[in-house]
Amino acid sequence: MLCFRQHPYNKTYYTIRMTTMNDFMEHTIQELYSAETQALEAMPQLMERAQSEQLRQAFQQHQTETEQQVQRLEQIAQQMGIDPEGETYIAMQGLIEEVQNLLDEVEDTQVADAAIIAAAQKMEHFEIAAYGTARTLAQQAGKTEVADLLEQTLQEEKQTDEKLTTIATSSANEKAAQA
Ligand SMILES: [Fe+2]
Secondary structure, three states, X not given: OEEEEEOOOOOOEEEEEOOOHHHHHHHHHHHHHHHHHHHHHHHHHHHHHOOOHHHHHHHHHHHHHHHHHHHHHHHHHHHHOOOOOOOOOHHHHHHHHHHXXXXXXXXXXXXXXXXXXXXXXXXXXXXXXXXXXXXXXXXXXXXXXXXXHHHHHHHHHHHHHHHHHHHHHHHHHHHHHHO
């Protein structure tokens, strides 16, 4: 299959060829690696704007977790004999840019928390979908160790998502609604 892709920065078009399921798997791992490293870079900025202690702590914990998740992807890439670094994953870049723009406009502190939680959950939901796909691909290819590592991260992402829902329903959104 021949695909055309536009480079995110210089906007030139280039072609990529994915002929095997292994190629697709490699692409998925690189996509996740790009997403996680971008998320990791954006986290301190989001944490800085977080108002509730509960949210700040959740971010702090997820930052440590994400560092481990990046290492896990490096381990997976090593096992598969591939380079984890590929093209920038534009969908994650878009989600991060959107929350950055939104936070420029949001002044109310509690509303900022609600905006941060909403953005973080969009990022988590992408990761849950992508890790689920990658895990299933690894299972189908008989790469049990890789599948187990991906499953481990998938569970962490689900827990983070649930924690964010709890924070949103218990404090941030409630306070914002009152403001
Ligand atoms: Fe993650």
